[in-house]
Amino acid sequence: xxxxxxxxxxxxxxxxxxxxxxxxxxxxxxxxxxxxxxxxxxxxxxxxxxxxxxxxxxxxxxxxxxxxxxxxxxxxxxxxxxxxxxxxxxxxxxxxxxxxxxxxxxxxxxxxxxxxxxxxxxxxxxxxxxxxxxxxxxxxxxxxxxxxxxxxxxxxxxxxxxxxxxxxxxxxxxxxxxxxxxxxxxxxxxxxxxxxxxxxxxxxxxxxxxxxxxxxxxxxxxxxxxxxxxxxxxxxxxxxxxxxxxxxxxxxxxxxxxxxxxxxxxxxxxxxxxxxxxxxxxxxxxxxxxxxxxxxxxxxxxxxxxxxxxxxxxxxxxxxxxxxxxxxxxxxxx
Amino acid sequence: xxxxxxxxxxxxxxxxxxxxxxxxxxxxxxxxxxxxxxxxxxxxxxxxxxxxxxxxxxxxxxxxxxxxxxxxxxxxxxxxxxxxxxxxxxxxxxxxxxxxxxxxxxxxxxxxxxxxxxxxxxxxxxxxxxxxxxxxxxxxxxxxxxxxxxxxxxxxxxxxxxxxxxxxxxxxxxxxxxxxxxxxxxxxxxxxxxxxxxxxxxxxxxxxxxxxxxxxxxxxxxxxxxxxxxxxxxxxxxxxxxxxxxxxxxxxxxxxxxxxxxxxxxxxxxxxxxxxxxxxxxxxxxxxxxxxxxxxxxxxxxxxxxxxxxxxxxxxxxxxxxxxxxxxxxxxxxxxxxxxxxxxxxxxxxxxxxxxxxxxxxxxxxxxxxxxxxxxxxxxxxxxxxxxxxxxxxxxxxxxxxxxxxxxxxxxxxxxxxxxxxxxxxxxxxxxxxxxxxxxxxxxxxxxxxxxx
Numbered sequence: 001x002x003x004x005x006x007x008x009x010x011x012x013x014x015x016x017x018x019x020x021x022x023x024x025x026x027x028x029x030x031x032x033x034x035x036x037x038x039x040x041x042x043x044x045x046x047x048x049x050x051x052x053x054x055x056x057x058x059x060x061x062x063x064x065x066x067x068x069x070x071x072x073x074x075x076x077x078x079x080x081x082x083x084x085x086x087x088x089x090x091x092x093x094x095x096x097x098x099x100x101x102x103x104x105x106x107x108x109x110x111x112x113x114x115x116x117x118x119x120x121x122x123x124x125x126x127x128x129x130x131x132x133x134x135x136x137x138x139x140x141x142x143x144x145x146x147x148x149x150x151x152x153x154x155x156x157x158x159x160x161x162x163x164x165x166x167x168x169x170x171x172x173x174x175x176x177x178x179x180x181x182x183x184x185x186x187x188x189x190x191x192x193x194x195x196x197x198x199x200x201x202x203x204x205x206x207x208x209x210x211x212x213x214x215x216x217x218x219x220x221x222x223x224x225x226x227x228x229x230x231x232x233x234x235x236x237x238x239x240x241x242x243x244x245x246x247x248x249x250x251x252x253x254x255x256x257x258x259x260x261x262x263x264x265x266x267x268x269x270x271x272x273x274x275x276x277x278x279x280x281x282x283x284x285x286x287x288x289x290x291x292x293x294x295x296x297x298x299x300x301x302x303x304x305x306x307x308x309x310x311x312x313x314x315x316x317x318x319x320x321x322x323x324x325x326x327x328x329x330x331x332x333x334x
Numbered sequence: 335x336x337x338x339x340x341x342x343x344x345x346x347x348x349x350x351x352x353x354x355x356x357x358x359x360x361x362x363x364x365x366x367x368x369x370x371x372x373x374x375x376x377x378x379x380x381x382x383x384x385x386x387x388x389x390x391x392x393x394x395x396x397x398x399x400x401x402x403x404x405x406x407x408x409x410x411x412x413x414x415x416x417x418x419x420x421x422x423x424x425x426x427x428x429x430x431x432x433x434x435x436x437x438x439x440x441x442x443x444x445x446x447x448x449x450x451x452x453x454x455x456x457x458x459x460x461x462x463x464x465x466x467x468x469x470x471x472x473x474x475x476x477x478x479x480x481x482x483x484x485x486x487x488x489x490x491x492x493x494x495x496x497x498x499x500x501x502x503x504x505x506x507x508x509x510x511x512x513x514x515x516x517x518x519x520x521x522x523x524x525x526x527x528x529x530x531x532x533x534x535x536x537x538x539x540x541x542x543x544x545x546x547x548x549x550x551x552x553x554x555x556x557x558x559x560x561x562x563x564x565x566x567x568x569x570x571x572x573x574x575x576x577x578x579x580x581x582x583x584x585x586x587x588x589x590x591x592x593x594x595x596x597x598x599x600x601x602x603x604x605x606x607x608x609x610x611x612x613x614x615x616x617x618x619x620x621x622x623x624x625x626x627x628x629x630x631x632x633x634x635x636x637x638x639x640x641x642x643x644x645x646x647x648x649x650x651x652x653x654x655x656x657x658x659x660x661x662x663x664x665x666x667x668x669x670x671x672x673x674x675x676x677x678x679x680x681x682x683x684x685x686x687x688x689x690x691x692x693x694x695x696x697x698x699x700x701x702x703x704x705x706x707x708x709x710x711x712x713x714x715x716x717x718x719x720x721x722x723x724x725x726x727x728x729x730x731x732x733x734x735x736x737x738x739x740x741x742x743x744x745x746x747x748x749x750x751x752x753x754x755x756x757x758x759x760x761x762x763x764x765x766x767x768x769x770x771x772x773x774x775x776x777x778x779x780x781x782x783x784x785x786x787x
Contacts, residue, residue, distance in 0.1 A: 071785065072458060072461050072462050072742060072745075073461055073462070073463075073742070075437065075440050075441045075462050075464070076440050076441070076443070076462045076464040076676075077463070078441055098779065098782035098783045166605075166608065167604070167605045167608055167763075186605075188604075188607065188608060188760065188763055188764065190551070190608045191551060191607055191608045191756070191757070191759070191760035191763065192760040192761075192764050193764075276551075276610060277553075277749075278553050278749065278752065278753035278756065280756075280757060281757055292749065295433075295434055295437065296745065296749040297745070297746050297749060298437070298458070298745065298746075299785060
């Protein structure tokens with residue numbers, strides 16, 4: 001096979017020989033370059049193209065639209081929509097005006113929802129992962145059971161929760177009110193104040209198996225000897241968790257918390273399936289708020305501006321988070 | 335060896351890129367089919383020239399499921415194809431997706447040729463300019479405007495403009511009441527005024543049973559009822575220029591009267607505040623509630639096992655007995671319209687299809703199957719529409735129904751005021767007081783978020 005391969009050209013034989021000659025040699029040179037170092041780029045090309053088409057181009061148009069007054073009067077000829085300058089942004093951030101006030105309210109609801117959901121998911125995931133670290137009979141079964149919420153299709157699971165939360169016929173009230181007599185009357189979970197908590201419960205139920213799965217994998221990497229040595233030095237379970245498990249899981253935690261935060265902050269499925277297009281005021285998450293502005297109120301300019309603000313906020317949070325956690329880690333490493 | 339493997343990797347990579355390119359081309363190349371569409375000059379096309387054309391039709395969900403609709407419509411479309419040679423590619427789209435699909439089509443210009451729209455969207459979609467206006471010439475191709483009930487035409491677009499669509503199915507609200515529960519409570523006649531309804535409701539609310547059921551968390555239902563209640567007070571939700579007028583005392587009173595069914599009067603179960611999946615019909619059909627206000631519900635009631643002789647239908651009550659004009663309005667004009675997408679390349683074929691769907695014979699078949707009322711007046715005399723309930727609803731449609739405000743911002747009205755009423759219901763269910771002030775505050779907030787007209 002080697003004998004049939006064309007002889008390699010030296011780089012010096014290239015462009016210096018004039019135009020006509022260069023044309024003839026260009027092709028072999030490109031092939032040569034590709035062979036030498038271009039192949040990875042060529043292989044990356046499909047991914048880059050797909051990324052451009054699926055993420056970058058829509059994002060670019062999203063940003064463009066946020067500067068336009070794109071309402072229902074223009075959607076058929078959307079490129080003729082008048083420029084709005086920063087008007088859409090101004091409307092979104094004027095917190096004493098109705099639109100800005102509603103967005104700010106939605107932002108706070110989303111922030112509380114995200115912090116609660118991430119904290120509880122992480123706590124449950126960590127606790128379960130640590131408890132299932134040691135081998136015992138039925139561990140595999142319990143692990144599988146814990147992962148069920150993660151494996152279920154989101155819509156099917158959320159609709160089931162919605163049925164369970166119904167005031168009159170739902171399972172939750174049946175247990176809390178009819179069986180355990182914990183409430184004086186059947187509570188509403190899908191409207192009013194409780195809708196926020198119903199949403200948090202479902203979100204935690206949905207997210208914690210991910211934390212559990214990732215932390216379980218992380219725990220496998222901690223050498224048993226460390227625990228044995230600590231036990232010999234007289235460290236109790238809590239001390240082992242605090243001094244060995246948690247520091248060793250730090251890189252895993254760093255990723256889990258960030259990913260859960262981003263997923264939960266952008267969560268659309270949970271409120272949309274539970275409450276429909278018009279969630280209660282108390283459960284007005286930002287993703288559905290933006291959806292309403294764009295697709296229900298047909299003001300795509302305003303919706304896009306809100307999306308860009310959301311993107312900027314999440315970028316800042318991510319950057320600060322990575323900066324702080326990485327610095328902490330490198331100091332620790334030193 | 336090395337060179338050979340590099341070449342094969344190069345080849346593989348090139349093939350991958352080529353494959354991706356092809357895939358993208360296949361995905362992106364959603365251009366219209368085949369045949370040369372007609373020019374769309376407005377002239378009646380020669381039937382022969384339409385033969386072999388294929389048009390796309392987006393139907394709304396009217397029956398029990400998307401599949402059931404597909405079956406129903408396919409039979410009719412086959413008839414159309416047999417008589418004209420035009421093939422119709424059918425897609426039945428659920429209500430949750432339909433408006434988004436239409437918006438996407440309006441934005442991209444890549445849409446169906448013919449589509450169904452909820453008639454309350456008519457003016458909003460008309461404002462986008464994505465639908466073909468039905469001027470007199472266009473109406474002539476389907477037999478003229480006067481074949482249709484005037485109220486149905488009035489709900490096909492903004493006043494003073496050519497309609498954006500043609501009425502296809504009509505519906506109206508009626509008050510459904512359970513005959514046995516009324517007799518058991520000693521009530522001889524169904525209520526004709528709201529005072530009577532509340533009084534009857536109180537008598538009927540006993541032992542886990544309620545006077546009436548309402549779909550409290552359904553924004554659209556809320557809008558339909560408060561529209562009627564405001565209309566009966568001579569008030570509208572928009573002024574002549576299309577600007578919102580949500581906060582007037584009549585509008586506040588209308589909303590309060592509706593919410594009071596759970597709040598002050600307690601004739602509806604608290605749980606109704608979260609009803610959004612037609613639980614109202616279930617409650618009525620299973621005897622949990624003695625009354626409900628609903629559109630052409632006979633098929634749904636039957637699906638829960640309640641027989642037609644067990645219930646009666648009368649017009650929704652009014653404020654004072656015998657009221658006429660606006661005060662006598664008892665229903666919005668509910669229904670489905672059929673529109674032609676402006677960017678269609680098969681305008682003549684599309685018009686031929688609309689002509690077929692709105693023909694008297696086809697109107698009888700389709701409305702008969704869906705339990706709705708034909709907007710084509712000639713078809714209404716068919717025995718299929720002479721059942722006691724449909725006769726009442728047809729009468730309502732002809733005499734005491736008014737179209738929802740046909741203004742461009744109607745969809746925002748539904749989106750802002752519908753949920754405001756929903757949260758007032760939630761307050762009532764949670765035992766919080768619903769007062770004129772709290773209603774006004776909710777409506778003020780909704781109005782402030784309305785875009786400038």
